[in-house]
Amino acid sequence: MLARLIFILMLLVALPVHANEKMKFGGTGSGLELVRQLGNLYAKQHKNLNVQIVPSLGSTGGIKALQAGALDLAITARPVKPEEKGVESIQLCRTPLVFAVNPATSISNINAGDLVQLYGNVSQTWPDGGRVRVVLRPEAETTTKMLRGISPAIDQALTLAKARPGMIMAVTDQDNLKVIQKTPGAFGLTSLAMVTAEQAKVQLVSFNGVEPTLxxxxxxxxxxxxxxxxxxxxxxxxxxxxxxxxxxxxxxxSLFKALHCLSVEQR
Structure with missing residues (x-):
C-alpha cells in the first residue's frame, strides 16, 4: 500500500505544471477597452491565459514599452514609423472619429465653419444658451493632427485655442471622455469604438450633416x-x-462590428 502511494505521488510530481500565461497590452487609450474585450474573448479559448492591460500610454508610449519588452503587443492609432526599429504594425480595424458633446447639450450637427468659430472662440455659447467648453488634446495626439488636417482655417483656430488661458486639456483618451461626460457644455473629439466599448454617456453629433456611422x-x-x-x-x-x-x-x-469598428477583413 505504501509503495503504491509513493508511486502515485511520484507520478503527480512528474506531471508538468502549467502556470497561467500572461499577455500584456498597452498603447492608445481609445483602444484599450477594445483590446481588453478582444483579449477576454481570446482567453475563452485559452483557459490558462491572463490578459493584462496597462493604463493609457499613448501610441508612441505603447510602442516604446513594447520595444523595451514591457508589453507583449501594443494597440496604436497609427502605424509604426520607419525610425521605430524592431517592431511592425498590423492594421486591425477602422472606426469613425466623432465629435461628442456633454449629453445635456442640445446640438445634433457641427460643420467645418462651426469648428472654426468654436476653437477660435467666436462662438462662446451653444444654441441652447449653455457655455461652450472646448476640450483640447496634446499636440502629439493623433486626434489633434487629424483635426488640424480638416482645413487651414480650423488649423489656425486650434492654434489660437491652444494659446488661450484657462482651456481644458485632457492628456489621455480616458480623461477626454470623462471630461466631456461630466462637464456641462463640453465638446471634444473621440472615436465611435471607444464610446461604444466604454458605454460612455456622451452625445455624438453629425459632421457636415453626416451621422458618424459605420x-x-x-x-x-x-x-x-x-x-x-x-x-x-x-x-x-x-x-x-x-x-x-x-x-x-x-x-x-464580429466583436469589432459590435463595437462599431470595421475589421480590415470586412472591407
Missing part, C-alpha cells in the same frame, strides 16, 4: 477616420502571432 464610413460619406493597429516585436513570436490571427478572424471581426 455605414457612412464604408460608403465614403463620413470623412473622419480612426484606424487601430496591433504592434508586435520582430520577429513576431508564436504567442503574438496567434493572437493577431485571432484578432483578424471571423470572431474578431
Amino acid at each position: 455605414q457612412a464610413l464604408v460608403q465614403g460619406r463620413y470623412p473622419l477616420v480612426r484606424d487601430y493597429y496591433l504592434v508586435a516585436r520582430t520577429p513576431v513570436s508564436a504567442t503574438a502571432q496567434n493572437f493577431i490571427n485571432f484578432a483578424r478572424s471571423a470572431k474578431g471581426a
Whole structure:
C-alpha cells in the first residue's frame, strides 16, 4: 500500500505544471477597452491565459514599452514609423472619429465653419444658451493632427485655442471622455469604438450633416477616420502571432462590428 502511494505521488510530481500565461497590452487609450474585450474573448479559448492591460500610454508610449519588452503587443492609432526599429504594425480595424458633446447639450450637427468659430472662440455659447467648453488634446495626439488636417482655417483656430488661458486639456483618451461626460457644455473629439466599448454617456453629433456611422464610413460619406493597429516585436513570436490571427478572424471581426469598428477583413 505504501509503495503504491509513493508511486502515485511520484507520478503527480512528474506531471508538468502549467502556470497561467500572461499577455500584456498597452498603447492608445481609445483602444484599450477594445483590446481588453478582444483579449477576454481570446482567453475563452485559452483557459490558462491572463490578459493584462496597462493604463493609457499613448501610441508612441505603447510602442516604446513594447520595444523595451514591457508589453507583449501594443494597440496604436497609427502605424509604426520607419525610425521605430524592431517592431511592425498590423492594421486591425477602422472606426469613425466623432465629435461628442456633454449629453445635456442640445446640438445634433457641427460643420467645418462651426469648428472654426468654436476653437477660435467666436462662438462662446451653444444654441441652447449653455457655455461652450472646448476640450483640447496634446499636440502629439493623433486626434489633434487629424483635426488640424480638416482645413487651414480650423488649423489656425486650434492654434489660437491652444494659446488661450484657462482651456481644458485632457492628456489621455480616458480623461477626454470623462471630461466631456461630466462637464456641462463640453465638446471634444473621440472615436465611435471607444464610446461604444466604454458605454460612455456622451452625445455624438453629425459632421457636415453626416451621422458618424459605420455605414457612412464604408460608403465614403463620413470623412473622419480612426484606424487601430496591433504592434508586435520582430520577429513576431508564436504567442503574438496567434493572437493577431485571432484578432483578424471571423470572431474578431464580429466583436469589432459590435463595437462599431470595421475589421480590415470586412472591407
